[in-house]
Amino acid sequence: MSTASIFVALISFILGALLALLTIPVLVWLERRIASLIQDRVGPNRTNIFGFRLGGVVQSFADVVKLLLKEEYYPSHIKMGRWLFMLAPVITFVAAFLAFMAIPFADTLLIDGELLRVQALPIDFGVFWYLSIGAVGVLGVIFGGYLSHNKYALLGAARAGSMVISYELALGLSVLSFVLLYDTVDFNAMVIWQSQTLFGSLPAWGIFIQPLASIILIVALFAETNRNPFTVAEGESEIVAGYMTEHTAMKFAMYFMGEYVAMNTASAVIITVVFGGYQLPWVSTAMLLENFTTFTVTLMMGVPIFLFIFIKWMRKNNRVKETLSSDGGRNFETKVLTTALVLMGLFIEMLLLYVSFIAPSDLGATLTVAIFQVITFVIKLMMFNIFFIIIRWTLPRFRYDQVQKLGWVYLLPLALFNLFITAIIVVGVGL
């Protein structure tokens, strides 16, 4: 093993852990802010550290501190299986976290003739990894619900378990049609396949080639992550809080965070399988590396435009109404952030100038393209997370029998039908 390979493996692992863990507070904040914006409210925007409120994201950290310091209440009627009761939220959290590890963040790097995967777990059977580890998460829900010795918790756990059974089939079958189409179980190879173009104009994304399977995949993943409209397992109008009724403080927070990690993982899987992963449409890694100078010049023009629009938006929105006398330190924060963003932009410009004109090298080009792909991946991931959140605040919850009917009567036969057609076309046409 060379130094480069160890370095890349470490960086990818840190990147994976950060992307899975650091997005939790951001997602909680996004959920609350987006919900309030949809409902014409303002949302949490007051909490700050030394006047820096960053749009209110500090609130999530304050909430974590509060949950950590809360009394560790423990229901006294639970006599047997205490350790499993405590462990259950951890199982849910860790399963969602581990499932995220198989997602590629950038294309395979070629350094000194060595192929290095930018994946937290450098495996080439990511689909199997996701399907097997992702399904373990529901065990935590079932254990937690069953060992609570509480009828609502038990009902919630039963609902979660039966829902996973009915949607896992549709999920597996729709993923299978993608496996047939791309002829691989490796997430990275799937992304590379999708960076082709279709009929010369469309990007060959899964959503355009397999619209039916894509929709089934997205719906099944919504159900798998217990997100609306499939939140029957914690339907507060029927069964209090479902499986987490007896869980308090940090135990509850583990379930809560596990839900967000699962949502993040589901988004990552959806964009990797269906929306071209870390690639921009019409642009493949090879194309970027061949036309590296054009790419960097475009980027050097794009970064200031993006920063200009963002700073303009921030100056417009990070201030209070004119009728108010005090701005609560928002002007100062805007000034500091504007300076920081301009300096960051200058730094990026210098870096791009360096790798493309002053000291052009293969290594520099490879790394620049990889970093660009990671950033593209994060932006796509966040966009899909926002889609998850907006859907939650758009749709009401399905009734439990409707959930089961949708899974067994509609999605499963459709997924089977789609798999059948895909198999005929793949074998017949020899795609």
Place this chain on the structure above:
Amino acid sequence: MSHNIKITARPERTLKHNLYLPAIYAGFKVTFKHFFTNLNDINAVETLRYPEEQPTDISSRYRGLHRLTHREDGTEACVACFMCATACPSNCIFIEAQEREDGVDEKRPKSFFIDTLECVFCGYCVEACPCDAIRMDTGIFSLTGDKREDFVMDKEMLLSHKGAFGEEVSCARG
């Protein structure tokens, strides 16, 4: 079956309904429009930025914090008749009566306490008062304190509150 019962036919569920997706798209369009408009201009959101902005729509009928009214000569209008304490559903008014020496009236309260932590702000005391001596027209809607004792209003505090809507003295006592 009575002839008054009118049976409404259920709307027919077409393929468009059963697909769910058109309805989801329509709903998504509405929520996304709200999200995008408010994201573009957060200050257009019609929300009171409390506490920097204070409510301006408190009317004279709003039941705020209590006050004891005065007579024209500046003394308290209360005659310690205990009607308010009797009417109070949460038993939060504590009065001690005293003979009034100055000849204006016969009785006056020696002490008058309202425990606002017990009070449910129902306004029955105001309705019961025969002398228009207790009112809830101060317009004070938020009361803060560091300890429980801060919320027990005594006679001096209740007399010091000003009416927010013009009527300063008791209408019943000259």
